[in-house]
Amino acid sequence: MDLRIFTEPQQGASYDTLLTVAKAAEDLGFNAFYRSDHYLHMGAGNGLPGPTDAWITLAGLARETKRIRLGTLMTAGTFRLPGVLAIQVAQVDQMSGGRVELGLGAGWFEEEHKAYGIPFPKEKFGRLEEQLAIVTGLWATGVGEKFNYDGTYYQLTDSPALPKPAQAKVPILIGGHGATRTPRLAALYADEFNIPFASLEDSEKQFERVKEAATAAGRGADDLVYSNALVVCVGKDDAEVARRASVIGREVEELKANGLAGSPAEVVDKIGRYGEIGSSRIYLQVLDLDDLEHLELISAQVQPQLN
Template sequence: MDFRIFTEPQNGASYTDQLELAQAAEKLGFEGYFRSDHYLTMDDRNGGMPGPTDSWTTLAGLARETSTIRLGTLVSSATFRHPGILAIQVAQVDDMSGGRIELGLGTGWFEKEHTAYGIPFPAKRFGMLEEQLDVITGIWGTNPGKTFSYEGKHYQLSQSPALPKPVQNPLPIIIGGSGPSRTPALTAKFAAEYNAGFATIAPLKERIDRVRAACEHFDRDPATLVLSIAGTTAVGATEAQIDTRATAANSTPDALRHGGFAGTASEVVDKISELKALGFTRVYFQVMDFHDLDQLDFLAREVIPQLD
């Protein structure tokens, strides 16, 4: 299995906060540092100060100030950017990182942040997402010297030079969600990785079965798809540490034991082992306190070595 750190900077984190956490994660041997793509906090305890940071601007900076850790979004919203622009941004940041970028892409769901920043929020967005995937992969997959055109309901491109290209070919795309049919189909067609959401065990087998069935429908080997899971994290050697970290995540230890990664090292190892038995090979530890580097150290020293 491999292990990544996942953050929610919209709740209150500067670029410097994110850089320090990403560099600490890299030093401790985590495989990736990923961030959400939001412009408004859902946690009003501090008002989201100092304000939002743009995900791809941030990742561009991190690309130049890290050297080995993989970087990306979980996930970018299809409502925030035109797919042609996003294809350029992601390809450029991949070049800046030396080929360490992954693109998580979804429909977007948080209407309030769209209203706050004047971003259109259509009632129906899944068609936009599907066309964005068509456009982005079409641009990246067009041979050098050729052009790319596309005629869709939401997006039209004519004779695009389809540049620049990412360093990686193909650049990994992550799709997640719990939809019963359209999400599995898009995953099978476009994704290197399916993220099943947060670590509540009960619904996961059904979600995995649907995605694997979609792969088979499109004549794709399900084994070529990485299965990943995320979970808000509050771990520690004592119950006091666990409680403090759960509080920082605006939750409780009991809630996170059920739907995240919380408790002692042995408790978290047992839960991840259960997920591994279901077929998951990648874990995103959602860390809510950017300044609690001791929790990353605890995960790296006490949890991950037991799962190698």
Template sequence: MKPRLSVYTAAQQGTDYARLLDVARTAEDCGYEGFFTSDHYLKLGDVPGLPGPIDSWTVLAGLARETSRIRLGTLMSSATFRLPGPLAITVAQVDRMSGGRVELGLGTGWYEAEHTAYGIPFPPLGERFDRFEEQLAVITGLWETPPGETFTHEGRYYRLTDSPALPKPVQRPRPPLLIGGDGPIRTPRLVARYADEFNVPFLSLDATVPLFDRVREACRSAGRDPDSLGLSVAQVLCCGRTDAEWRRRAAALGPEGGAFAKSRISGTPSEVVDRIGRFVEAGVDRVYLQPFDLEDRDHLEVVAAEVMPQLA
């Protein structure tokens, strides 16, 4: 099985639309399948974070009109940021703007500091999961309502009455929906019910495999074919044509035993192929690669030229 490679950017760490457009166009020109961005309003860690946060769906709307082939989406939008009805409208509009190239990654939200920094309510985890589950029902319900019919939802947190459920996305019955994380009970159940793809972000292979097993079992318990669920991982990218080149890129991430040590796909092209291959053997059909230096276009180009052909 040939894995699909997408580029992932942690845009909250400090960038702007022009830089993200350049990365997306480079990824498209190089043959990557997708360009995905985080959906955060506050930096993580000790970085300047300038010029400030982006709004992911504003950026993706722009990219929808300035790219032509590459798929576009979020890893992951936070259910605390937007009401489900307006979010369904936004994503459907961007899907239409892109000609049907959009995917929605959605999660509960976890970063409390960004909520307090921008005045966004941050309920306890149990309530966030309850809202997340209702949002999944509302968003998919709106998208899947046949044209000419209306959608009604009577939930604990969200109530919609006779919604025209417009606009409709280009992709039918709806754009792909991505859910990720390592939650032991509710996450697998929601994946089995709603998700087209399950994503494990920035964990080692040994930590990833049990999570895949858990969602597959949830699919079987729900009467769903586990093979109908896509499996993906996100990993930090450190690739170079030589040992010196990839180690130079890896040095920017901190020490070998640091925070990103277990979430790197790193090495020369042949070593990167081997590391991706191990995830593929575990069932992964899509890999999101995160290059930290968004000005280093050669990083994406070396993977396209020397890794992608070996993955065929």
């Protein structure tokens, strides 16, 4: 089981805080550092010191880390034109020496679009499909060749399709709970399918839908990596679990029901159950970015039992 660290910087985190967490994750043996792509905090609090841009953050981390993979759950398609996004991701991949992964979603949080003057189109899913076709098409175009695309929402004419990523194939992540269109898109474009904050039962159903869509598209069902994103709250004892839950404004029993919470043994057991339904990668949503001892505990007492 591949454990990865997943952060939500819009809730309140500076670049320096993210750098500290990313370096700690790397030193502690986690395989990847991911972040969300939002410009407005959600729920309680004020989100100070304010948002950080996902790809500017990852560009900085690309130069200040050495091993850990870097990516987004999920880059919002509404924030960036697909041609520009292809350039950004390819450049950050070069800056990292080939450690970038692109999670791409349609975008959903209308309030942040209003807050920062970002258009929020009615038809987002059709745009996402064209964005995936363009980004992957630009990267796949040979050097010296031209890329053209004539879609409903985007048109590209005689693009040189440069620059190229350092990796021959940047992994593409697609995720969500949609029963029909999401599995179809994953089957067409994804290297990994991720379902966020879902129960074992719902995860298994969605994984099966994606596998069926992959088979229908002429791919092997096991060609994709299947993963979950779940909030994490681990403690050496009940008091430490309760303290960590309180800091992030959650109840222990709710976290145990909907995420990964409790003692290391409890969390290992629940991760194992996700593994049994086909998940091979867990994105641990870490909500208190100042608590590096939390990461140390997971590294020391959870991760070794899963390897």
